[in-house]
Amino acid sequence: MPNLLIADVRPWGGEARDLLIADGRIREVRPTGTDPDGVEARIDGRGLLAVPGFVNAHAHVDKSWWGMPWVPFGGDRGSTQGRIAHERAVRDGLGIPSLSSTVAVLREFLRHGTTAVRSHVDVDLGVGLRGIETVREAVAELGGAIDVEIVAFPQDGVVRRPGVLELLDRAAAAGAEHIGGLDPASIDRDPVAQLDGLFEIAVRRDVGIDIHLHDGAELGAFQLELIAERTVAAGRQGRVNIAHGFALGDLGPGRRAELVARAAEAGLTWTTVAPVRTSPLPWREMRESDVAVGLGTDGIRDLWSPYGDGDLLAIAQTFARLHGLVDEAELTYAMELATRRAGRFVGRREHDLVPGARADLVLLDAENVPDAVVRRPVRELVVAGGRVVAERGEVLV
Incomplete structure (x- = not known):
């Protein structure tokens, strides 16, 4: 150059x-x-x-049907489990994961100014590691124009599906920067076993952990406490992220402050897609406690939702509106979450x-x-x- x-x-x-x-x-x-x-x-x-450049700290670039004919929304929209089942039933017929759709999504990111991404990529007994291979092929096809860090993501559960932990281990051995988890209590119904398995791989392979946590209120708070406790015990401070973490917005001020303090002690980070109709995060307390927050687009035109266009600046605006940010310093903070404060989510000391x-x-x-x-x-x-x-x-x- x-x-x-x-x-x-x-x-x-x-x-x-x-x-x-x-x-x-x-x-x-x-x-x-x-x-x-x-x-x-x-x-x-x-x-x-x-x-x-914008940093998309929570994406699912392998799941999209972008560029295909319109896919009607289906499945049980009321539960995570229902959406998982629907996705597993129809994805193969649509050719997901698809190289062309993954390239198309990454191009939309570039169009809107995103130059680095942390993407969860499904790893399960049906798809194996093919999704990760597809994402890497898509990144190569774009000639390094966009950086992508991979989270090997067990969307269908971890310990309830024998063999998934072995797939996560193989993904980590093959270069995935992080391994994922999903609602240890409500999906696997065995939070101790899920976290045992994830932390064992993370320590042995020296990779990060990025856990989707949809469970709200006290069920979510209980799992946050377990994750923070395990993080400290394993010496993985700064290497564990909570995605969504809706519980933190559901709780009263005292309980919320207690959880923010525990997250700070464990060096947990947080990613949010600032979805409508959810409770705001205590962003001021998180900023004061140095709990880093990143923004992401989540899935884009996939079997979970037909929405999304790849514009992370739109997510920054949605975060600002959801959290009532109006003055110049607060609106600038929203932009910082999408840019320079987010470098750590893609392995950058300086962004x-x-x-x-x-x-x-x-x-x-x-x-x-x-x-x-x-x-x-x-x-x-x-x-x-x-x-x-x-x-x-x-x-x-």
Whole structure:
């Protein structure tokens, strides 16, 4: 890749700066006006707002029927178990997981400015590790334009299906960065056995754990306590994530504060898709306690829901509306959750418009960051690893 100068942009809405990019990383953030020596390509940023590339911290890129004829929604929408059963019954007939649909979803992410993803990928007795292979093939087809970390995800349960733990172990041995879990109490109905199995693999293979926890109220709180306890005992602080964690929004202030403190002690992180009709998370207490929060799109046009378009900025806006964020600092925080605060969810120590960081950035025609969150303007330019990958909604890879 040539040494690239992106001139006259406003990082985070501040003063105009030039970004010098070399070897896929930001080499220098410099005053505008004079091009340095060695620049081989130049882009006029036209004074646009610049933010880091969006990080989708909770996706399911293997499940989509994007690009296929419309699939009517079916199954029992009232329960996690009902949706699992419906998905297992019809996915093979639709060719899911599909390379073309996975590529299509990743292209939609790029179109909207997402340059890094943590994706749960189904691992079960029916599909084996084929979903993980499909996702890796899709990433390769896009030439490294988007980074994807994989969570080997046991959507159909862990210990209730003999052989799933062995599949998770094989996935971890083959390079999956994380292994997943799912509602240890209500799906497996044996939280101790599920967590025993997951933590044993995580310690032995040195991978992260990312557990879907839909159970609400005290049932969810009980499992959160078990997970926090196991995390500390296994020395896995900073390596365990709770996805959804609806219980935290269901409880009264005292109980909620107790659980946030336990999560902070265990170094748990949290990902949310900010779904409508759910209780807000105690985001202020989580921020003050250093419980990191990431945003994700969840599934997109899959057998769980026909909704989703891959726009993480839309999720940031939904998070802001669900949690009542209105002033400039709060709206900027919503953008930070989707960008620089989310680097840890994809293994990055630094994910920002600073020297040394990977050159992932998005240019938007917006007055400032709050304006971008509430108006969601078109992504004028998307750069990933120092390469222009999308321009005004057209994906170039």
